[in-house]
Amino acid sequence: SYVLTQPPSVSVAPGDTASIPCGGDNIGSDSIHWYQQKPGQAPVRVIYYNNDRPSGIPERFSGSKSGNTATLIISRVEAGDEADYYCQVWDGFSDHPGVFGGGTKLTVL
Amino acid sequence: QVQLVESGGGVVQPGMSLRLSCVVSGFSFSGHAMHWVRHTPGKGLEWVAVIWYDGTTKYYGDSVKGRFTISRDSSKNSLYLQMNSLRVEDTALYYCVKDEGQLTGSFEDWGRGTKVTVSS
Numbered sequence A: 001s002y003v004l005t006q007p008p009s010v011s012v013a014p015g016d017t018a019s020i021p022c023g024g025d026n027i028g029s030d031s032i033h034w035y036q037q038k039p040g041q042a043p044v045r046v047i048y049y050n051n052d053r054p055s056g057i058p059e060r061f062s063g064s065k066s067g068n069t070a071t072l073i074i075s076r077v078e079a080g081d082e083a084d085y086y087c088q089v090w091d092g093f094s095d096h097p098g099v100f101g102g103g104t105k106l107t108v109l
Numbered sequence B: 001q002v003q004l005v006e007s008g009g010g011v012v013q014p015g016m017s018l019r020l021s022c023v024v025s026g027f028s029f030s031g032h033a034m035h036w037v038r039h040t041p042g043k044g045l046e047w048v049a050v051i052w053y054d055g056t057t058k059y060y061g062d063s064v065k066g067r068f069t070i071s072r073d074s075s076k077n078s079l080y081l082q083m084n085s086l087r088v089e090d091t092a093l094y095y096c097v098k099d100e101g102q103l104t105g106s107f108e109d110w111g112r113g114t115k116v117t118v119s120s
Helices: none
Strands: A009-012 A018-025 A033-037 A042-049 A061-066 A071-073 A083-090 A098-100 A104-108 B002-006 B010-012 B020-026 B034-040 B044-051 B059-060 B068-073 B078-083 B091-097 B107-110 B114-117
Touching: A009 A018, A018 A083, A018 A104, A042 A061, A042 B107, A071 A083, A083 B044, A098 B044, B002 B091, B020 B034, B020 B091, B020 B114, B034 B068, B034 B078, B034 B107, B044 B068, B044 B078, B044 B091, B059 B068
Parallel strands: A009 A104, B010 B114
Antiparallel strands: A018 A071, A033 A042, A033 A083, A061 A071, A083 A098, A083 A104, B002 B020, B020 B078, B034 B044, B034 B091, B044 B059, B068 B078, B091 B107, B091 B114
């Protein structure tokens, strides 16, 4: 079955760029979506279809893919970006198609 | 604006049942697939189930297949999750989630969740 692998944590200083990777065997052929979840709040979609940004999400958030790895990139990181971030794919060929990565805790130093 | 409001969570013993509900507003319910996603502090987000925009097709995560049933009632703008044979590991915050379209697998809007605790 589909497995998405994320590092448990990433740390970055304010103003720097954070890169959160998400690895998976079939990522190259599937669309990746990214969600931000702050403590006590519901998740919010921050990137969809690899690099589209919903309205209201700052331009500092972007996504990329290379080979079997997708990456969420947050430029000019702010304290308010500290959160858990999850990648997700939809495996349309499976009868249990929804798959999340394990999540990455972004810490702003 | 889009609103998804879950209810029905609670504390139950292993083996018992619960039925979660989600009332939606602010969009055309019959035009979107709907999902349940759960969150636990230790495991993160886990996709639970999906029901097609027209209710014709349903899929489930491996951990709940055969125990949980997703359904929808367009006349009531409501989504449901019938949870039977509950286990301790089903303890989680359950979110009602709107798909971006009829079925895209992109989770556009989320409710605030309803808490389920399974404990003896």
